[in-house]
Amino acid sequence: MTPDQPRPLVRRGKRTLTPAMLAAREELKTPVPAWPGKYELLNVLRALPTALQIGRNAYHLLIRMVEKTTPEAWVEGVPFIYAHNATLMAWSGLSLSGLRRAIRELADARFLVASDGRNGQRGRRWQGTDGDVVVGFSLASLRYRWPELQQQLETERRQRAEITFLRDAIADLYDQVRYRAEQTGREETIVAAARLMRLRRQTLSLQTLQSYHEAMTDLWRDLPVENPADKEALEPQKTASCIPEVAPMDAKTGTHYTESLNTQKTLSVDVAAQRRICIEMLRCEDQDLPTLNTDRVATSALRGFKGTSLLYMTVCPSLREFCHTDRPSQDELADAARQLSGRIGITWASWKLGCTVLGVYEASVTVIIMAARLDQGESIRFRDAYFRSLIERGARHQLHLDRSLHALRQQALKGTMEAGIRPSVTHQGSEYHV
Incomplete structure (x- = not known):
């Protein structure tokens, strides 16, 4: 050119x-x-x-x-x-x-x-x-992205709750590791635990935090226990002295179960065996009442209900993700429920409070029931406060987990019957096998 x-x-x-x-x-x-x-x-x-x-x-x-x-x-x-x-x-x-x-x-x-x-x-x-x-x-394209944004927000909230839960769990184990390491003079264990405490704040990966939690658990297990009473003191004990402050529901409204079936055994005393016997006379006499050990039944929120691990995994499908076997033991079931509680939005402080007030197994069943209702599409807005309100009901002996389990079991059986599957169900005493 x-x-x-x-x-x-x-x-x-x-x-x-x-x-x-x-x-x-x-x-x-x-x-x-x-x-x-x-x-x-x-x-x-x-x-x-x-x-x-x-x-x-x-x-x-x-x-x-x-x-x-x-x-x-x-x-x-x-x-x-x-x-x-x-x-x-x-x-x-x-x-x-x-x-x-x-x-x-x-x-x-x-x-x-x-x-x-x-x-x-x-x-x-x-x-x-x-x-x-x-x-x-x-x-205007943001209107078409709105359903995706809401789904991303729910996923982000769930991930943040899991991260907070794992960080609190690592911090709780750190206190126990440091205490036992100072008692036994294990300085290298204290340094390793402090390093994990620093690293837990530098990552947002759930897999990394889980590896840190497992490493802290290994440090806790490797420490020797000089006095067996100290090991028992570290385990959460059942007591009703610790009552949560947050209670969004009162005692009459907001029940977490839909059907009622009480399995608690009651005692009936004949106060008038004959027509004209006065009740005042019977009060003065020593009656031979049948003996029944109701301490455990009266204080437990399960009211004597015994469910198998297969029953819990049937009514709560999301529990299978955290179970490593098809027939987990009671300890493995409690560990899976602990991880599931962080998934559904329950904080570590509330989980520890539930283990203290209700017991580890009862708190695990409470988490399983909440997760089962969420799997069914029900909405629980403030899940951590809802869990604390259930703990308060348990402290007042007004929590009936057996009724919820009966209702969930009936719904699971109804779903299998509608799907054309014939379930194999046996009943042994108060224990149900599905």
Whole structure:
């Protein structure tokens, strides 16, 4: 090409549309699945800084764009951003190249749709047939992402609860390890436990935290116990002196069971064997009452109900994930319920409180019943407070776990019968085998 010949005209500023951008444009023509409000959407986006899988600059730019829209635009109409590049750069603090990368990243993630000017020219303002300026960015795609955002928020909350639960469990074991190591003079064990305490705050991986918890448990098991009474003192004891402070339900409302079937054995005393015998005379006489050891039955929330591990895994399918065998023992079942409690949103402090007030096995059954009801689709908003209210009922001897287990067992049998499966059920005393 000679200097005298003019250069060919090259159109600049035309946006390259990817398949994701084209799909987002076509999506706007379909019915809207949800109509979230502005501040409701902002609360969800602010709670998901890393779960959206977009860069930091793109995330902050999206937040600023939603903040600059009016609340009325999300109720009716289309939330739209009319802003020049200079204005967007002032909002986000990005350079021009960083702004372009952030907008392309948001468009590829289908969080916004770019509305360009005539012939696809990027940023060319023009007047449409109805007189509206159509150059800018449409945020209506967030309405189509709303179900996915809610699901990501629930997953993020569950993961945060599990992380907090594992961190508290490691800290609780650290206190016991340090105490026993100081008694036996094991300085290397104290240093290793302190290292695990520091590392637990530096990770958000559940697998890593579980490995730290297992390592702390190994340190606790390797320490010698000079006095067997000290080992018994470390185990949670059943007492009703510790009553939780949080109680969202009273004693008459909000029961956690739907059907009632009391298996507790009661004593009947004939106070009037004949018609004309006065009750006052019988009170003075020493009656030969049948002896029955009801201390355990009266204090236990199970009321003498004995369920097998297969029964618990049948009524609560999510428990199988934490059981290593098909027939777990009582200790393995309690350990699985402890891990399940962190999954459903019960804190470590509440779990320890339940083991202290109800007992380890009764607290495990309470967690299994809550998880079973959640698996059935029931909603428990404040799960940690709900668990503490059940602990308070148990402290007042008003918690009937046997009724809940009977109800869940009947529902499981009904489901198997409707599915055309003939269950094998035997009954031995107060123990049910499914």
